Amino acid sequence: MRIMTMKMNPRTDHVRRTFLAGMLAAGAMLFSSASANAEEGPILIGHYASMTGKEATFGQSTDRGIRLAVKEINEAGGLHGRKLELKTYDDKGESQEAGKAVTRLITDDKVVAVLGEVASSLSLAGGAVCQQFGVPMISPSSTNPRVTIGRDMVSRVCFTDDQQAAALAVFTKENLKKTRVAILFDQTQAYSKGLKDDFVKSFKKLGGEIVSEQAYSGGDQDFSAQLTTIRAAKPEVLLIPGYYTDGGNIAIQARKLGIGKDIPLLGGDGWDSEQLGKIGGADIEGAYYSNHSAPDQPGGNVSQFIEKFKAEYGGQVPDALTGLGYDACMVLFDAMKRCHAATGGLKGKDLAKAIAETKGYPGVTGTITIDKNRNAQKPIVMVQLKNGVPTWVANVDAKIE
Amino acid sequence: MEKFLQTLIDALAVGSLYALIALGYTMVYGILKFINFAHSDVFVLGAWTSFLVAVAAGWGDPQASAGAGREWVAWVLWAATIAAAVIAAFEYAAWKRRHPTDAFSLNRTRLAGSLVLVAAWGWAALGLAKMAGVVKAWGDNGLFSGLLILLCAMATCGLVGFVLERLAYKPLRKAPRLNVLITAIGVSLLLQNLGQLQAMFGTRPQRMPTLLPTDAPLATIANVKIMPVDVIGAATAVALMFLLDFLVHRTKFGRSMRAVSFNPTTASLMGIPVDRVISVTFVIGASLAAAAGFLYGQKYPGLNQTAAAVWVLLGLKAFVAAVVGGIGNIRGAMLGGVLIGLLEFFGAAYVSAAMRDVYVFSLLIVVLLVRPSGILGRPMVEKV
Numbered sequence: 001m002r003i004m005t006m007k008m009n010p011r012t013d014h015v016r017r018t019f020l021a022g023m024l025a026a027g028a029m030l031f032s033s034a035s036a037n038a039e040e041g042p043i044l045i046g047h048y049a050s051m052t053g054k055e056a057t058f059g060q061s062t063d064r065g066i067r068l069a070v071k072e073i074n075e076a077g078g079l080h081g082r083k084l085e086l087k088t089y090d091d092k093g094e095s096q097e098a099g100k101a102v103t104r105l106i107t108d109d110k111v112v113a114v115l116g117e118v119a120s121s122l123s124l125a126g127g128a129v130c131q132q133f134g135v136p137m138i139s140p141s142s143t144n145p146r147v148t149i150g151r152d153m154v155s156r157v158c159f160t161d162d163q164q165a166a167a168l169a170v171f172t173k174e175n176l177k178k179t180r181v182a183i184l185f186d187q188t189q190a191y192s193k194g195l196k197d198d199f200v201k202s203f204k205k206l207g208g209e210i211v212s213e214q215a216y217s218g219g220d221q222d223f224s225a226q227l228t229t230i231r232a233a234k235p236e237v238l239l240i241p242g243y244y245t246d247g248g249n250i251a252i253q254a255r256k257l258g259i260g261k262d263i264p265l266l267g268g269d270g271w272d273s274e275q276l277g278k279i280g281g282a283d284i285e286g287a288y289y290s291n292h293s294a295p296d297q298p299g300g301n302v303s304q305f306i307e308k309f310k311a312e313y314g315g316q317v318p319d320a321l322t323g324l325g326y327d328a329c330m331v332l333f334d335a336m337k338r339c340h341a342a343t344g345g346l347k348g349k350d351l352a353k354a355i356a357e358t359k360g361y362p363g364v365t366g367t368i369t370i371d372k373n374r375n376a377q378k379p380i381v382m383v384q385l386k387n388g389v390p391t392w393v394a395n396v397d398a399k400i401e
Numbered sequence: 402m403e404k405f406l407q408t409l410i411d412a413l414a415v416g417s418l419y420a421l422i423a424l425g426y427t428m429v430y431g432i433l434k435f436i437n438f439a440h441s442d443v444f445v446l447g448a449w450t451s452f453l454v455a456v457a458a459g460w461g462d463p464q465a466s467a468g469a470g471r472e473w474v475a476w477v478l479w480a481a482t483i484a485a486a487v488i489a490a491f492e493y494a495a496w497k498r499r500h501p502t503d504a505f506s507l508n509r510t511r512l513a514g515s516l517v518l519v520a521a522w523g524w525a526a527l528g529l530a531k532m533a534g535v536v537k538a539w540g541d542n543g544l545f546s547g548l549l550i551l552l553c554a555m556a557t558c559g560l561v562g563f564v565l566e567r568l569a570y571k572p573l574r575k576a577p578r579l580n581v582l583i584t585a586i587g588v589s590l591l592l593q594n595l596g597q598l599q600a601m602f603g604t605r606p607q608r609m610p611t612l613l614p615t616d617a618p619l620a621t622i623a624n625v626k627i628m629p630v631d632v633i634g635a636a637t638a639v640a641l642m643f644l645l646d647f648l649v650h651r652t653k654f655g656r657s658m659r660a661v662s663f664n665p666t667t668a669s670l671m672g673i674p675v676d677r678v679i680s681v682t683f684v685i686g687a688s689l690a691a692a693a694g695f696l697y698g699q700k701y702p703g704l705n706q707t708a709a710a711v712w713v714l715l716g717l718k719a720f721v722a723a724v725v726g727g728i729g730n731i732r733g734a735m736l737g738g739v740l741i742g743l744l745e746f747f748g749a750a751y752v753s754a755a756m757r758d759v760y761v762f763s764l765l766i767v768v769l770l771v772r773p774s775g776i777l778g779r780p781m782v783e784k785v
Binding site: 056057214215216217219221222224226228244245248249252273275278279280281 | 404462607701708710746750757
């Protein structure tokens, strides 16, 4: 009771007043965000990405692509005069944060659709939330098959790892004409393990032989023990289905240990970064990897996109992730238009259905058709590093049954 | 035989770097009885600083750090210089007037001293960086530039260590140890996230340029190539450790360090400037970590960005080395570092490379069970 009668000192009084003001402001914000989804005003779409953290380049590249797409859509008038507005939340590359970011996008900002993530483990976390709230999600570049399985709200505009692994196997056997492959994979990444398993399956079916399978943990700096074993197995090709930092480091040490230029290095789309050539330098020159698009691929409108991107971002060259972010946003907008024309609104279920019905959309990373499992069907591009720049080698269309 | 020798060389090269980092943990623990979790981030700072200086001096890919806006370094240095000059002038005037009632005088004098020191130190580090550029322009083959860049990284991290101790840890000198520990974790997160800013190092991994005249092996024994980077790296690490051992065990300052570690209160009663000893300890620890960062970048040139888990893991291994050797014991940290290196590399080569971290942390568990004070540590007696 004494507390009640105590004279409030000016300092706590001040704190209390600020607190009250804060509450009022928060209330006002809640109110305004609740009305943001009405028929007037901008249409909000959300993006969750690793803007910081160890995979920050992934999130930043994708976000730039999406922003460019939003800008173009708005310059062309938006959806019946309503502009798109992009909200990006950072998930720091952690699945827990990804779930939180998506929840915030849906419950606080009331976005009509969500774009993201690059890493499959984060797309799985974010996809669970989207499924729960019935908000459609498009992953620009998560390749693990599980991302879309059993989730009718989630689709993607890229190929899956089993398709990619099959393409790598076909390329090794048919284009490179090699049969003895050694694999060095990242045991801490579901992406790397999945790609390895699928490659082994496809390559054996084609009559190839896996001479050595070694594991490392992502971020390891020393690979001499594994590479010594691999060297002794005398492979013709070394497959490294991991991310680009490790790929670069492994290349440096492989050359030092005498795994020479006659043994090509092979990677997946996790190698897609301009830093790969910079880290690996001369040691990774000539390596091949599978990717979503290449700047110089014949057909498609990649070169046009690159010019637009350069003009927007001061001469920087976009990577495939940027193109996929751009395509994800464009496919979403295309579905929005169809959904709005058919139903007069943008309800989650209708929009997800419209996305799944995408057919032959001419994206910058190839023509996109969403199949019945909500994955994109498009050819896989093989590139080779020449002077540190990925250069188009072949399109591989590998069918998996 | 070939495999054994190759593994031995790698193990000693990396183990000596673990030892260098472990020294920083162990010295701070010996004197302040707390674990400086920000130490591994100072190591990262050392690696990235040497990368930036090397690129600025004209080594490697000039595009790597283009247009990042690092002018703030010079601005901070100028601000510190001007502040130092103003306060010093004020001090001088007060001293002339011999104003006896100025209660803030002592604190202000200290502040002026610290600011002058920080400014001069910063300019010296920047000077070293510029010298590396000049030497490169003269057509140096890498050795001199490498030495200058090493010194510059050590000076920069030493300065950062000094400032961190003054701003983050000194105000907590009388606080419970847990508070300091949590502050250290906070400082670690701060450094990791500041490092990701574009104006610092950015989020992209980079390649450290090789700063050695040759990449050809020095000698070949039983088909094993002895690379200059391993020899020079280990030699630098060992030389620094000898220097430190001499400083601690053979000089007057080393005696005061040991006295403060033994009992700070008594040491201060004996007229030992405890605060200064602590500052110097942090500076030495930080600059040794910077040297380790530089050498590590030479051996493994793919630099991960500052928040990558790999750096934390390296710091943890060095910390395990300090504990295994006996935390608080300088020679123990050196022994522990080499032991951890040998264990990790031989385990990876002969048992399974996928479990290389498991061996290190299993050793920690064994040591904590069998001999908790470490191999060279003295068992602690609880006084009542």
